[in-house]
Amino acid sequence: NAGVTQTPKFRILKIGQSMTLQCTQDMNHNYMYWYRQDPGMGLKLIYYSVGAGITDKGEVPNGYNVSRSTTEDFPLRLELAAPSQTSVYFCASGQTAYGYTFGSGTRLTVV
Amino acid sequence: RKEVEQDPGPFNVPEGATVAFNCTYSNSASQSFFWYRQDCRKEPKLLMSVYSSGNEDGRFTAQLNRASQYISLLIRDSKLSDSATYLCVVNREVAGKSTFGDGTTLTVKP
Numbered sequence: 001n002a003g004v005t006q007t008p009k010f011r012i013l014k015i016g017q018s019m020t021l022q023c024t025q026d027m028n029h030n031y032m033y034w035y036r037q038d039p040g041m042g043l044k045l046i047y048y049s050v051g052a053g054i055t056d057k058g059e060v061p062n063g064y065n066v067s068r069s070t071t072e073d074f075p076l077r078l079e080l081a082a083p084s085q086t087s088v089y090f091c092a093s094g095q096t097a098y099g100y101t102f103g104s105g106t107r108l109t110v111v
Numbered sequence: 112r113k114e115v116e117q118d119p120g121p122f123n124v125p126e127g128a129t130v131a132f133n134c135t136y137s138n139s140a141s142q143s144f145f146w147y148r149q150d151c152r153k154e155p156k157l158l159m160s161v162y163s164s165g166n167e168d169g170r171f172t173a174q175l176n177r178a179s180q181y182i183s184l185l186i187r188d189s190k191l192s193d194s195a196t197y198l199c200v201v202n203r204e205v206a207g208k209s210t211f212g213d214g215t216t217l218t219v220k221p
Contacts, residue, residue, distance in 0.1 A: 033208075042115075042198065042213035043155070058208060090154055096202045096209055097143050102154035 002026045006091050006103035013081040013110045021076040021106050023091030031095055032074040034058075034066065036087040037105075043090065049074055081110045112137055115201050117212035125220055128189045132215045134199030135181045144175055144182045145200040149214065155198055158184075189219045 007022045025032065030051045035043040035058075045058030049068040063085060065077040074093075078085060086109050092100040117134045124130050136144075144161035159166065161173040161182045172185040182201075186193055196214040203210070 035211075040213075043211040045208055048208060096204060099145050099147075099157040099160065099200075100155075100209070102156070104154050 003101050004091055004093055004103035006089075006106050008106060009104065010107045011109070013078075013108065015081060015083065015110060017081050018077070018079050019081070019108075021078070021089055021091075021108075023074045023076070023103060024072050025074075025091075025093040025101070026072065027093060027101065028071060029093035029095070029101075030071065031093060032068070033092045033100065034064070034074070034076045035090045035092065036060065036085075037090060038087050046076065046089075078108075083110050086110045114138060114210050115199060115212040117199055117215050119213060119215060121216040121218055123218045123220060124189055126189055126191060128219075129185065129187050130189055130217060131183055131185045132197055132199075132217075133181050133183050134201075134212050134215075136201040136210075137180070138201070138203055139177075139180060141180075141201045141203050143202040144173075145202075145209075146171075146173055146182075146184050147198040147200060147211075149196045149198055151195075155211075158197070186217075189217075191219050191221065193217060194219045 004025045033048045034046040047066040049055045089106045091103040094100040146158040147155040148158045149155040161175045165174045170187045174183045198214045199212040
């Protein structure tokens with residue numbers, strides 16, 4: 001069972017560069033989420049989607065964009081990377097009432 | 112005040128000990144509650160849901176106290192493999208966004 005797959009696992013970006021973090025789930029979940037986790041901290045919601053074509057901001061959306069063209073895919077786009085975006089990024093899918101399945105994360109360093 | 116607060120620990124306990132974590136939440140309209148486990152440099156994994164009546168899964172017991180607005184996790188007969196960070200999660204909506212606590216770190220020592 002693949003579950004939630006994230007790529008890449010690691011990435012180093014230079015300030016001002018852009019990249020897309022990929023997330024794919026094979027559980028046919030309508031709800032998908034992007035979180036970031038800074039060292040020693042909890043997860044903060046960046047964006048979420050309740051279905052294909054529908055996305056909404058979480059608590060820390062600045063500097064990021066998302067799209068949801070299919071049920072399976074929910075990519076996160078970083079434009080003009082900044083050192084403050086150095087973090088671990090987790091994609092998740094599932095329903096709030098039943099708990100989430102997380103991907104294994106992308107460790108991003110912006111230098 | 113944070114919406115969800117946890118004692119960060121660390122909790123250092125010997126094998127076989129019983130340990131309990133609490134998590135307080137500020138919104139009385141919160142509807143569902145969970146505990147997740149996160150190993151070092153890994154993704155969070157769902158440990159168990161928390162119900163008003165309390166629920167048990169082997170050595171783990173979760174409780175919800177709506178009047179005092181906290182949830183708890185009790186681990187009995189701790190194992191070395193229980194060493195991890197435990198995240199509590201509180202949801203205000205049936206569908207939508209979850210709020211994660213910052214986690215409580217547990218280290219079980221031989």
